[in-house]
Amino acid sequence: MHGLMQNHPLLISSMIDFAERHHGEGEIVSRRVEGDIHRSNYKTLAARSRQVAHALDGLGLEFSSRVATLAWNGYRHLELYFGVSGTGRVLHTLNPRLHPEQIAWIANHAEDSVLCFDLSFLPIVKAIHSRCTTIRHYVALCDADKLPADSGIPGLLSYEAWMGAQPTAYVWPIFDENSASSMCYTSGTTGNPKAALYSHRSTLLHALAGALPDALSMSARDAVLPVVPMFHVNAWGLPYSAAMTGAKLVFPGPAMDGKSIFELIEAEKVTFAAGVPTVWQMMLGHMQAGGLRFSTLKRTVIGGSACPPAMITAFNDTYGVEVLHAWGMTEMSPLGTVCTLKNKHLELEPQDKLRVRLKQGRGIFGVDMKIVDPEGQELPWDGKAFGDLLVRGPWIISAYFKGEGGSPLVDGWFPTGDVATIDPDGYMQITDRSKDVIKSGGEWISSIDVENIAMAHPAVAMAACIGMKHPKWDERPIIAVVKKPGSTVSRDELIAFYDGKTAKWQIPDDVVFLEAIPLGGTGKMQKTKLREVLKDYTLPGL
């Protein structure tokens, strides 16, 4: 017997309709590539998204056609989020930090029909447009009078002229909720990039779960700053969760430096911010140097790579901001776990509380996890046994776009490539990426643990631990370090800093000081590149 409830499809258009009706005055503030601050609200966003819908229809694009963006976080990008998906086309957010060759490859692979780009990315578009064989329309996200006459791109449209001429009334089409809504390519550290193809259903369910109190806890009383780029896994779903809850949205545009982010938080009374550790490192540096304090920020979600303990302590203890350590992947839309405390943790001593906060957290509703040994046998949730982490759920990938790489699933579970423990309370902790784990004398060393200790040293700005071949031990860890400007620390001082903080055999054998550690397109340390940089390095004594 079926239930007798209405069977409305879960569509992205329902979120913008809701935001307009219930939170029309809810603010959307953007720092633009032009440098100024632009103010809008959900009512205007909804009307302009419908204008985008008309404009796309006018181009004669078929259902599921890919509309690509090359843009920072801002209101126009948000209009495309709703306007493109709302009409049944697929929003393809390209990552401008990738090499132009790679961007062109990805655009061709996705078979993008339209490319909408911030004017600041014109040099990239100029460099690639002759090689992008499927793109038929180029739209610069600017006013008509800002359009360069000599762009070199045939038929280049100005976004404001293109969509601004359209009517604001539009009836969003109703279609199967399993239709594709957006896509995002993984970084492709091994082989060519592959795309996760999200659906309306997966996006809506992910946004609902992400907004829950023990996940990101979004509400109409929040002012949310997604520093995490909208070109990276839909900015962790924040634009959708915000529309669902009516939270004020504050977009940083291209200005990601510590000073600009801090000033935006203060000026717009931001209560909740989200980003990768490298961004917060820069902002904390700026605040420490100037003796600055937050007046409204209450919590910040930090994920994408492990959040160092020193950062959690600085936010919690020095600035009174709650850190929500979170873990996820492009293939998971991306939210998997968020570290929020249970009642039993509230009375813990600060050191013990920090130990919990350092974990990547509890699975949010909808994400099922397990850890397995090399034979695929499930391991206990005792906080000690570690193994390959597998996940499944309604916003986790079932296959890559175009079936690339064959089926990624093992018995219906997606292997994350992470190695983790899970404790009896369900808190998952990543010990490493499986390819970054260091195997020394038959034991495993967590590169994250080694990095976290170095990051707690006051002179260290960034630290990356990798294993180096060793004739006796198989591998030994070394740590590559970037010093904070004006700070000094010697190799021996840093090695001595590990004393008493970890087992002797887990202390790195050497320290290599570098000007910079190679970062990928999403701000994560690229250990494969680091290994190339250090290819002529030999361990001391060998």
Ligand code: ADP
């Ligand atoms: P995202 O798109 O969310 O950054 P990617 O697909 O680029 O994700 O990379 C996902 C990988 O990033 C995870 O498998 C994991 O190795 C790493 N990662 C993400 N969040 C964390 C975290 N909080 N701690 C440690 N590693 C993390």
